[in-house]
Amino acid sequence: MSRLKPKLFSVMKTYTKAQFLKDIIAGSIVAIIALPLSIALAIASGASPESGLYAAIIGGFIISFLGGSRVQIGGPTGAFMVIVFGIITEFGMDGLIIAMIMAGIIMIFLGLLKMGTMIKFIPYPIITGFTSGIAFVIFSSQINDFLGLGISQVPSDFIDRWKSYALNFLKIDLMTFLIGALTLIIIIFWPKVSKKIPGTLIALIIASLLVGLFDLNVATIGTKFGTLSSSFPKFQMPTITFDLIKLLIAPAFVIAFLASVESLLSAVVSDGMIGSKHQSNMELIAQGAANIGSAFFGGIPVTGALARTVANIKNGGRTPIAGITHSIVLLIILVSLMPLVQHVPLTSLAAILFIVAYNMSEWREFKGLLKSPKSDVAILLTTFVLTITVDLVVALEIGLVMSMFLFMKRMSDVSDISIKNLDFTETNHADGEKAYTNESKKYPSLDGVKMYQINGPFFFGAAFKYIEAINQLDTKIEYLIIGMKHVPAIDATALHSFHISLQTCKSKHITVLITGLRSQPYQTLLKANMIEKIGEDHIFKTIEEAVQMIKNNRETK
Template sequence: MTTDSKENWFSFRPKLADALKGYTRQDLTADLIAGVTVGIVALPLAMAFAIASGVKPEAGIFTAVIAGFLISALGGSRVAIGGPTGAFIVILYGIYAKYGAENLAICTIMAGIILFVMGAARLGTMIKFIPYPVTMGFTSGIAVLIFTTQIKDFFGLSVDKVPSEFFEKMKVLAEHGGTFQWPTVVLAAASLAIILFWPKSWQRRVPGSIVALVLGTVAVVLLPNLLPVETIGSKFGGIPQTLPSPHLPALSWENIQHLFQPATTIALLAAIESLLCCVVADGMIDDRHDSNQELMAQGLANIASPLFGGIAATGAIARTATNIKCGARSPIAGIVHAVTLLIIILAAAPLAKFIPLATLSAVLVNVALNMGEWHNFGRVPKWPRSDAAVFLTAFSLTVIVDLTIAVEIGMVLAAVLFIKRVSETTQITAVDEGSETEGAHHSLVGKEIPRGVMIYRIFGSFFFGAADKLETALKRNGQEPDVLILRMRKVLAIDATGLNALEDLHERLHARGKHIVLSGPHTQPLFMMDKAGFLDRLGKANVCANIELALARAREILGLPPEPSRDPLAEERQRIETARQELTGALERVSNVLTAPTTNGNRPPPATGAKPN
C-alpha cells in the first residue's frame, strides 16, 4: 500500500467546505429565501411524521432542527434537505410499540453508527445495486401503511390504541367505523382538497400544506362549537418552547441484542432514501454528490437526533425539490431551514396546540398518495416474471408482515434471481472444427483433434449457479475422454464453487488415469486457481495459453508425435499475394499510359478497338 493510499483511506470533507469558496451576497440571499420557505414547509410534515410514528409532535420538529442542521452542514450534497420522512413511520411505530421510547432512541443511535461505518468504508456506491423492484415494492407498501395509520385521525374514530399489525389494525378500525365524527371528516377532507388542488404556480411562494394548516387551525379557533375536533393541545398538551437538553438513553444488552435487526433496516432505509434524494438533487442542479460523505453525515445526524428527543432522519426528496425550486445554491439553505424551525419553536410553540390532528392527517394522506409508485402495478404484466415476483413480494410483505422482513427477503430474492440470470448466460458446449469461431491460434480450423481428446468451451462467469452445467454437459456426452480440454478464454471470473467443480472433475478423471488441460484462462480465474493450489495438483504444464498449445500438450500426454506443422492460412495468403501482384501490374500499366511521351502536345492514340473520349 502506498503512502498516499494510507493517508486517504478515510476522507471527511463536507460539501459546505467547497460551497463556501467564492460565496457571494447574492448566494446568501437566495439561500435565505429558500431555507425559510423549506423550514415553513417542513413544520407540518415534521409534526405529522412524529405523531404517525407513535411519538409526540415535538420529536419531529427536534429531528428537523438537529438532524436537518447536521445533514446540511456535514453532508455530501449542495442542496439536499434532511429530516424525518414517511419512510420511517412504519418501522419506528413498530419499534416504539414493542420496545418503548428509550429503546427507539437506542435503535436510532445504532442505525446512525451503521450509517457512519458504511460511509467511512466507502460503501455509498453499493446502495445503487439494490434492485429497483425491491425499493419500489417496499416504498409502495410503506405508502399503503402510512394511509392506514391516518384512518383514525382522518375520520375521528374513537379508538384508544391502534395495533401495528396490518390485519389486526384493519379489524380494529372496521369495528370502530361507526364512531366517525362528521366535523373531523369535513375538516380533514377540506384540508386534503386544499393541498391537492392548490395551484402549482403558487406552491413555490406558499405551499398548499401550509395554507391548509393555517386555515384549519384558524377554523378550529374561531368555530370551536362547529368543529369540536382533536388538536395537538388536547392530545399531547402542546409543544415545548425550547430544545431539550441532551439525554443519553439507558443501555441494556438484553434490549440491544434485539435491536440489531430493526437498526439495520433503519440504516438501509436511510441510506437508500438519502442517496436517492441526492441523485434527484444532482439531476435538478447539474451537480455531483459525495455518497460516502452523505452517509457519514446521515450517521452523525441519527446519532445526535435521539439525544435531543428526536427520531430517525434521512434525505427528504420533496423538501429538497422545494429547496431547489426556491433558488437554493448551497448547504446554507438547509442550515437556514433548521434555524427557521428552531425560531418557530422559540416564538410560536404555544400556538401549535390549536393545530387540528385532522389537518395533519390530511398532510400525511397526501404524502402517501405521492409516495406510492402506483404506476408500477400497471407495468407488472410487462416485466419479467422474476422482477414482478420480487416487486409484489416486497410490497406484500411490507404491508402484511413487517418492513424489516420485506427488505431482507426482497434482497435475498433479488440476489437469487441475479445469480440465476448470471448462470443462464454461462454456456458449456462441445467444440470441433465445424463449430469453431475463434482466430488463428485459438482456432481449431486446420488442426487435428487426436482420438481420445474432447474439447469443451466455457462461456461466461463460472459461478456456483453455473458450476453444475459442466457436469451436465459431460454426462450428456455419455463418455469420458482420455484428455479433456477446457477452453476458458471467455471465462472472466470464477468463484469457489466453480473452482470446486473443476477440482472434483480433475480428481475423478485423475483417479481413472485421465487428464484435464486448460486453454487460455484469464487473469482472475488463473490467480484464484493458483492461490487455491489447484494448478499444482493439475500440473502447470497442463495450463496452456491457446488451443494450439493445448492440443500439443494433449498429444504429448497420449504419447503421440507432434502434429506436422502447417499453416492453415497459407492458401488464403497465396490468394492475397496473387491479387496483390495483379493489382500492382494493373497500376504499372496505367502509370505507363499516363506518363508516355506525347506527339504535338497530344496524347498517344487510344488502343485498337477503344473509343476516344
C-alpha cells in the same frame, strides 16, 4: 480518505453574497414545508410532536454540515414510520434511541468502507415494493384521525385495523371529516394560486383558524398531547443492555438500509437537477452521524428528504447553507411559536400524510413493474404484501433472499458449459445429412480429446453444470481442454468445483489443459494453488496452442 470531505467545505471557496441570500430564502421556505411534515410524521410514528422537530433541527443540521451533497435537505420521512412505530410500541422511546444509534454506527462504517456506491445494487422491485407498502400503511394509519372515528387505540395489525375501521365506520364525525377534506383540497389546488408559498402551511392556518374561531369540536394536537415544549431539545442517554442490542439489531439494520437508500436516491435526483455530483460515502457518514445526533436529543430517524430537497433547489438553494438555514428557522419556530402549533387539527395532519403516502406510493412505477418478468413481479408483490401485513423487517429479509435466489438462477442461465469433441466425429443435421463440425475441421485427428468451453461468469450457478459435465467423462478421454476465454470472473463455489474436477480427472488419468484464462480467474486460481496443480505449462492463450502440445506429446511417444 481524501475524498471524505463535506461539500460545505468545498463550496465555500467560491461562495458569494448573492448565493447566500438565495440559500437563506430557500432554507426558510423549506423550513415552513418541513414544519407540518415533521410534526405529522412524529405523531404517526407514535412519538411526541416535538420529536419530529428535534429530528429536523438536529439531524437536518448535521446532514447539511457534514453531507456529501450540495443541496440535500435532511429530516424525518414517511419511510421510517412503520418501523419506528413498531419499535416505540414494543421498546418505548429508549428502544428507538438505541436502534438509531446502532443504525448510525452501521451507516458510518458503510461510508468509511466506501460502500456508498453499492446501495444502487438493491433490486428495484424491492425498493418499489416496500416503498409502496409503507405508503399504504401510512394511508391506513390515518383513517381514524381523518374521519374522527374516535377509536382510542387503533390496532397495529393491518387486518385488525381495517376491521376496527369497518366496525366504527358509522361513528364518522362530519365536522372532522369536512376540516380534513378542506385541508386536502387546499393542498392539492393551492399550487395553481401560488407555488412560492407552501400549500400545507396555508391549509393548516385556515383549518386551525376555523376550528379555533368557531370553537369546533375537532381534535387538535393540543387536545391529544397537551402543552407542547418550547425548550431546546435536551441530551438523552438511554440505558443500554446487551439483551436490548440483540433485540434491536434487526430494526437498526432496517433503519440504516432505509436511510441509506432514500438519502442516496435523493442525492442522485438532485445531482441531475443542478448538474453536480454528490459524494455518496461522505453522505452515508453524515446520515449516520445525523441519526446518532437526533437520537441523543430525542428525535426520530432522519434521511435525505427528496420533496424538501427538490423544493430547496427550485427556490434557489445551491449549497449546504440552505439546509443549515432550514434547521435554524425550525429552531426559532420551536422556541417561539410552539403554542400556536397546539391548535392544528389532527385531521389536517392526516390529510398531509395522505399526500405524503400518495407521493411515496410510486403507483406508476408499481404498475409498470407488473409488466416485468414473473420472478420480478413475485418479488415486488411479496415485499409489498409483507410490508403491509407483517412488518418491514420481514418484508426486506424475504425480498432480499428471493432476489438472491433469482440472481443465482439468472447467473446459472447466462453461464453455460459447452461440450465439444475434438475427435473427428460427425454431427447430424435435422435433415439427416452429416457434416463435420467446425472444431473437427480445425483439428481433424484428435481422438481421445474432449473440450469443455465455459461461457459467462463461472459462479455458483454454473458450478453444478460443470461438475456434471466432468463426471460424464469416460476413461477413453486422454486430454480435457477447458476453454475459459469467455469467463470474466470466478467465485469460491466454482473454485471448489474446479478443485474437485482436477481430482476427478487425475483419478481417470486425464490431462487437463486450460486456454484463454483471463486476469481475475487466473489470480483466483493462483491464490488457491490451482495453477500449481494444473501446471503453468498446461495453460495456453489459445486452443491451437493446446492442440499443438497434444500433437507434440503424441509424436514423441
